[in-house]
Amino acid sequence: MNPLHAAAEHHLPECLCWLRRMVEINSFTTRVEGIAALGRLTAECFAGLGFEAEFAAPANPAHGSHLFLRRGTGRPVVLVTHLDTVFPPEEEQRHAFHWQEENGRIYGPGTVDNKGGTALIWLMLQTLRDTDPALFEQTPWLVAANSAEEVVGSDFAGQTRARCPGGARIVLVFEGGPRDDSGSHLVTARKGRLEYRLECSGRAAHAGSSFAEGVNAVVELAALLPRLAALSDPGKDLTVNVANISGGTVLNRVPHQAAAELEIRAFDPEVLHQAGQAVEALAGRTPGGAEIRVTRLGHTRAWPGGPDTDRLFEAWQHAGQTLGMSVLPMRRGGLSDANYLHTLAPTLDGLGPAGANAHCSERSAEGAKLPEYVLAGSFVPKAALNVLALGSLLRR
Ligand SMILES: [Zn+2]
Numbered sequence: 001m002n003p004l005h006a007a008a009e010h011h012l013p014e015c016l017c018w019l020r021r022m023v024e025i026n027s028f029t030t031r032v033e034g035i036a037a038l039g040r041l042t043a044e045c046f047a048g049l050g051f052e053a054e055f056a057a058p059a060n061p062a063h064g065s066h067l068f069l070r071r072g073t074g075r076p077v078v079l080v081t082h083l084d085t086v087f088p089p090e091e092e093q094r095h096a097f098h099w100q101e102e103n104g105r106i107y108g109p110g111t112v113d114n115k116g117g118t119a120l121i122w123l124m125l126q127t128l129r130d131t132d133p134a135l136f137e138q139t140p141w142l143v144a145a146n147s148a149e150e151v152v153g154s155d156f157a158g159q160t161r162a163r164c165p166g167g168a169r170i171v172l173v174f175e176g177g178p179r180d181d182s183g184s185h186l187v188t189a190r191k192g193r194l195e196y197r198l199e200c201s202g203r204a205a206h207a208g209s210s211f212a213e214g215v216n217a218v219v220e221l222a223a224l225l226p227r228l229a230a231l232s233d234p235g236k237d238l239t240v241n242v243a244n245i246s247g248g249t250v251l252n253r254v255p256h257q258a259a260a261e262l263e264i265r266a267f268d269p270e271v272l273h274q275a276g277q278a279v280e281a282l283a284g285r286t287p288g289g290a291e292i293r294v295t296r297l298g299h300t301r302a303w304p305g306g307p308d309t310d311r312l313f314e315a316w317q318h319a320g321q322t323l324g325m326s327v328l329p330m331r332r333g334g335l336s337d338a339n340y341l342h343t344l345a346p347t348l349d350g351l352g353p354a355g356a357n358a359h360c361s362e363r364s365a366e367g368a369k370l371p372e373y374v375l376a377g378s379f380v381p382k383a384a385l386n387v388l389a390l391g392s393l394l395r396r
Helices: 003-023 032-047 089-094 115-131 133-138 156-162 217-229 269-280 307-323 376-394
Strands: 052-056 066-071 077-082 100-102 105-107 141-146 170-173 183-190 192-201 239-247 257-266 291-300 327-332 347-349 373-375
Touching: 003 032, 003 115, 003 376, 032 052, 032 066, 032 115, 032 141, 066 156, 077 115, 115 133, 115 141, 115 376, 141 156, 170 376, 183 307, 183 347, 183 376, 192 217, 192 269, 217 239, 217 257, 217 291, 257 269, 269 291, 307 327, 307 347, 307 376, 373 376
Parallel strands: 077 141, 077 170, 170 347, 183 327
Antiparallel strands: 052 066, 066 141, 100 105, 105 373, 192 257, 192 291, 239 257
16 A cells, blocks of 8 residues: 555544544534534644644624634645534434435535545645654644635635735645546636626506506516626636516505626636626616616635646646546636635645535435535545645645
């Protein structure tokens, strides 16, 4: 057996033991006491590797504290994970969703998103310490664990940046890395997102006696929606999702108010920007005399990838060849902390274990619906791959 695999295999039982304890703590984003308990457990887990813990208050008091674990001084290698899950305690109970090992899969809340990622960071560092203690010792590390990754508008990236005053060497994000017959996928780009709310003001009128005096806000707004949907362009990897619509009140009234919300995603920041401009250009008067107001609800910048990420990816691909693993790049539409942190240092994502069904807790009798799980057999090969690739970069 390859010495990296042997070292990782040696630490796997303890790794899964930590993971199980993490999964058994409910850490739904707004369950502050659960996030705190998981933060303390994670600090304890990494204390054995010589990491010092710092808990940092989040911008939103409804969230728990972020956790920063530091070892050494200087420009760190930043290892990114998150503490929160999307499952409230009631949902876990309702669906009897808890740690359950079955045919190589471990089901449970956060097993792949993202407690498995945290456990893999630990396994990777243990493996590096065993196989190249000098490199482990001399490298400054910062494990950055977001308390509220599952909600938009996180301040976590700013706090991480503040802990790297001289910059960082590399940012590695330990979101799950999908694995299929073609190989292991690493994430090399993520779409950005713009979110909008459109409000339409018409004029109310009695639908029977003064219909002609009304300006129907529902009809005026609805007429715009196909135009918005048509902004989607597969050739540009641009999607426009009209997500919800509401308006009107009672049947005998011409509706004076309507609203819709939509989000736009693209890899190319310029494509994203132009689509946003097209939405914003709808503000003003409609042909039917209603007034449209456009509000931008949020903006998450795209991580388009590029030469810095490609250089990291090549190191992982090369390590994969050495270990007999096929390593492939993947561009994803979903967001992660890489969207916010890629400007800090060259960034690679998808470094966590493989699994599936993130954000699902239901299991149906016939197995058509299965909840989130991680593949127990993916920890050792991924830890070995990460150690070999990262080691090659750090020794350069
Ligand atoms: Zn998630």
